Amino acid sequence: MNQDALRKKIMDLVEREGFFDDLEKKSSFLPGESPVYFALQNLGAEEFENVLQVLLSQRFVGAGFTEAFERDFAAFSQRNSSLFVNSGSSANLLALSALTSNLLNDRLLQPGDEVITVAGGFPTTVNPIIQNGLIPVFVDMNVNTLNVDVSQIKGAISKKTKAVMLAHTLGNPFDLGEIMKIKEKYDLYLIEDCCDALGSTYRGKMVGTFGELSTMSFYPAHHITAGEGGAVMTDSPLLARIIRSLRDWGRDCWCEPWKDNSCGCRFSRQSGTLPFGYDHKYVYSHIGYNLKATEFQAAIALAQLKKAPSFISRRKEKFSKMSALTSQFEEFFVLPEATPGSDPSWFAYPLTVREEAPFARGDLVRFLESHKIMTRMMFGGNLIRQPGYAGIPCRISGPLEQTDRIMNGTFFIGLHPLMKDDQFAYIEEKLLEFCRTLRSRENHD
Ligand SMILES: Cc1ncc(COP(=O)(O)O)c(C=O)c1O
16 A cells, blocks of 8 residues: 555544544533643644654655745745754754854854843743853843833943844734844844744734844744744845754755755865865864754644644734733733734733732732643743852843842733633633632731
8 A cells, every 4th residue: 555545544544533523522621620721732633644644754854844844934934044943942042053153254243242131031042142152131121011121222232242132022022113223223133032922923024024033932832833843034045054054963065864965066075174075965064963853843833834824813812802801800910011013922821910919929820720720930030040040151231120020920821722711711710719819818807
């Protein structure tokens, strides 16, 4: 039996047994028993069929799905190139490392150069700065948007500042209007970490199209998934070449694993002081990594990408629904605010317990978790307070008061496309119950 016939037979069986219908049914909600997930992947028969095709083809790296995904994701992201990698963290590492490449001549970042960022967020937005011997300069944040406080960036810039690297927090774009002005004025590189922000726009333009480089994650919690995966996007052919090289062991050759001699001079180049004609496949222009993803991941990601527009619009719809629900609790919480001019595709729903609220975040989080409503912190809170960051070379520009406020008061709950009305009603019921308990406690006191 050939591959296509076998695939069809398996898929017919999967359909007949209603395997993916069952998954839909299994997600039916029993209040107090089923978890209200902070995130949930949404997979179907198409992802399954693509993975099956990879298994049957026995081409597990750098073949058709990777090529198709890189092409389609670049188009979706409105950039010339997208390079598929094994995680969003790897994408960040590659994006920043690319700016240290000798191929950038006098525009390269060198050890000791500074990169503006924030301390409140996911560690691997900041880690590549440290890992490349550069100095993170931490600027305070805004508690309403959970992004950098742009009014403080100019004061943080020194002669050594060469780049800005920031995430669009939980899908909420940072103030790109102001940051682009600063970028132009001080001639800085911009890396946009869009790992939580697939489909968010600023003044009608997709995030990830503003900086020289942008990154994406396909971890299962994110807007679309590949199991694990990520991408680096750029319009620059030179940066794309550098990233490909760094991703693929540092090699100079850009042939896919199943191809040879794409350059047409595999055995007729002079490279460094190697003997003339040394096989281009084994010429290394960078001290690289291997951060490639597999065909299995690309197969899943390609099927997911087709669903991205519907996932994104459902996230926006769910955000409005959740905002309507939480508005009655505004005396207790700072509610999330979209950055002016932006249309976020939210990753989750953040709430910041007001400093004057009659309860601590921990009380509420424990209550929600005890009722199976999953919560998550704003990632690392304030990274410089994390044990692993003690003594890192960094510059802290002004007090990080709002960052600490986010560390102390912010958490998020789920807002994924599979969330149903009964889950919203359950969240509301539990928040009301928590507030009632508070009031009755206050009356007793
Ligand atoms: C803003 C941000 N950047 C980077 C990452 C890292 O992505 P990954 O888990 O794919 O390595 C995450 C992870 O969730 C994230 O939230």
